Amino acid sequence: MMDKIEDHESRHSSTSLKSVDNADNQTSAQRVPPPETPEAIQTRFRVIAAFWAVIIFLGFPIWWKTTSIYRAHLPIQEMTEWSEGKICRPVFPLEIQIAAPALQLTESQHLVRTTQHALDDLNEFAAHHLRLKLANATDLSDSGGPVLGGQNTGDGPDTALTVRVLSEDGLSSPRSELHAETTQLDIFYPPSQVPVPSSSNPALSVFIAEELQRLYSEEKATIAYILSGGTSGPDAESISRRLRRSMKYADTYHLSFSLFTPGAAPTSWDIEAAVQEYLAPLLFAFTPISNFTIDTQVQMYATFSPMAPPPVFDEVESAWTLKKEDLSAFINAAEWPLNPSIGNGPTLNFVLYVPDPSQSPMVVKENRASSWIIPQWGGVFLLNPPLETTDSSGSRTNPAHLSQDSLRPAFMTFSHQLLTLLGTPATPSSLPLRLQSLIRVRAAALLLSASSTMGSLARLTESLPSIPIPATVAASVAKTLSQLSATCSHLREGRFGAALASARIAESEAERSFFEKSMVGQVYFPDEHKVAVYLPLLGPVGVPLIVGLMKEVKRLVAAWKARRLSKA
Template identity: 50%
Template sequence: MASLEGPGAPPVKAAQDDAPPSPPQAPPEKPSDKRRRSLIILSSWIIVVLLGLPIWWKTTSIYRANLPLSEMIDWADGKACKPSFSLQVALDAGGLPDEAAQTLLRLTQGALDDLNDFPAHQLRLRLPPDSSADGTAPQDALTVRLTPGDSMSATLDSRLPVLSVAYPPDSIPPPTSSASALATYVASELHAAFSEEQAILSYLLSSSTMAPESSKKTRTTRAFRYSHTYHLTFSLFTSGPAPSTWDIDAAIASYMQPVLDVLSLIHNFTVDTQVQLYAAPGVQSEDLSKDDLTSFINAAEWPLSPSIGGAPTINFIIYMGNQTVALSESEKSQSWLIPQWGAVYLLPPTPGSHVSPDALKKPLLAFSSHLLSLLGTPEKGSLPLRLSALARIRSADLLIRASSTLGALARLSLSLPSISIPGSVADGVAKSLRHLSIACADLASPQALEHARIAEAEAERAFFEKSMVGQLYFPDEHKVAVYMPLLGPVGVPLVTGLVREIREWLKRRKERAAVAKEKKET
């Protein structure tokens, strides 16, 4: 076959001309451009780290005021305060010589200490400066007034904190005596006068879940929780159209206001009244048994006043009808107490359409007794002693409740690190701790109740702070869901640019090292 090569033949292309063309290469980057890019990335990260992160941290961080957590837990655990009630009792020995009075005081105090099985509650006897004068002093819980008589007897004054003790003249112990029947008798009477208060305080301060005596259980379950103010509602319910009016204001002023006045040192009271006609009770029987009492109040139809202004309401109901409570075949009653609610009195029908104050005397006197029971007052003893004991019992109760609330707040703060603690909570805790310390220093004083009340109120206010509780419903997962869509588009270019610059820097470093090695070898 003839060759096509010749002078006029077209030139044959090289084999490499058949390969695909290579993509155009970017011009080499200038060193100034590299420095500019590095500075841009570096400045972006400087702005993020030094300006963006602090602003984000400041605007999104949760404020947590400093709380004395260890001190709060110590109060809750009973380590910060050991409650004690040291009551002062004046021993008015009358006309006894000083030496005989001192001997009787020493022997009576020893007998008292032997009878006392609750160390937190102690009675301390003292002799007034002038035994011939009235030995009663404001700081004395009780005054023992000794008077000569034919035999030993003791009587508590119904209006004053005075225990009158009569003794035979031959019962005065000689100075060298180590025992005395009179001292033992006075000690036993004093112990009996304060035994119920000791039992209640022992129950409050004890770690046991339930006291063994049934009287403690009954008293604890029927009394209202402490409140500085109570609302008293007096209601007259009748089964027909009469009576339609009652002189309740005059009756309260005559028969119940004296009790409210003596209780005003511990509680405040507001009063309202109402009359309801054609009110049918839940039980129609004339003789009500104990089982019928729970169904007597017709709560579905009787308009009973609710709590007003946040204060607990104590209801006192007078129902006018031919009904009585059958306690036994021979004994009947007209009233009964409803624990933590109020009391009911069954009043026989009166002629006419108006109920006079005299007809309301018995119901209101019964309500006065029920009110003392509903407030947790001890049942035995004279009224002054019962009220002073109530103040000390309430002081201990509020002290325990405030300490428990502070402990719960401390444990809540430790278990939820992300919860907000505003400054108002810290101020309330500090105020509560301050008043707790003052109350604990002298629980036997009348001022301890006011300090304990303020401490409990401040602790409750701090624990239920609205702005703090709201943080419980803002979980961390919600924060991540909010920030990720915003930080993702901004963070990816910054991170990729930083990674690229680090790689370029490592590459340049490796090249410089290779050049330096080559120069060294040559």
């Protein structure tokens, strides 16, 4: 009986073990996927390859074409060399004609030669060189040259100055006389000082050289200051102060003349006649440098700014006075209709202020001046016209109308202020010579400014490879470099009017290329922004494609290794 029970238990245990083994086999069979058929493998491979083929041969080229940035070719090396001053070193050879009608030809030639030697010994700035030339009779005119002093319209150099050497009895030493309206300098010498061919350093030659050196001393100092970048020169501080007061060069300036009064009079002025009489000749003389547009206005009841200190009556001077430190607050910009800029060019404001009769006359306390300049803005003139008695009570008021003669002091002052604001040198006394100096100074400044802009553009395009460079920028750069070369060539040959014209074009094209709108917009779009845009779009699509590609690569590598092992 016991044997039967044990046998039954053993059979039962065997049956239980078989059931467990069968369950495990079924679970394993369910976990292991069935082997893929070759057709399925080929289908999966083709699907993945098709996706990647569309991405590589269609999607990527379309993306590259639609997102690529056009960058026109720029001569970076040449632009950098211009900014570093390696291509052009500006020189200013001034041609000065010497006329000595009382001397023999050999004596005149000897005078020119010895004067040139004396000039070379005095000159410490090699870039600015005075070249003397013996003038022919046909080169001279009775007036000594036009207003701008012999600006040449041909291919020859401009004549900067004509020196007439004249004999005069009764002199003990030479003297000079500069014509204020022309570019002619007269040198008078005693007959006893006629230079003889045997003398190597005649007194007359030394005198002429010193006079010429003095005439162009301020121009030389200014050009040396500009070429050195404002770091050298004995008068660097005064030159810097003068240049800071002047306006930046422009092809066209807008002149705004305003009549302001705190009361009801005056209500009109002869502004057109005053401009034509006192200002038009000066503006015409500036034609080779800049053009001008003019507008005028009359504003009554124009009161002082509440923040400005009021004038104080000075019993000693018997006048109402303004302190020098309070002049900056004189213009009531909040209420006076003064436009900061009208049209394309910068605006120069000239304010004629007629004080109220109760505060007339009005002057500046420290120097009793009636005018002052506001740097890079304009000028102010305090006009104190004779008061008129209106009735029997004796009340006095300003005249209702300002005549042309009463405007003369104001407009003569405005003329001087305009010259200062445009950067005209203060010396010499001849206006045509000062305008000639301004042409050379402006040409030098524009040449350096355009060259510096080219260097900045070259550094910008190299440091930011993601910004576009349109074809218009390349064209402007090419034109700028061409005009810079022309400017340098004109300066070297002494054609300063043509040099200024070329430098003006170079500066304009350089500014246009540097401030191209499409380039400026891309400067502030860094690469991190692109990653932030593309990652959310390409991440969900790219991950399955990359994982599928990796699996296919692993399968192909495993199949290749298996074939090698089977062959081995």
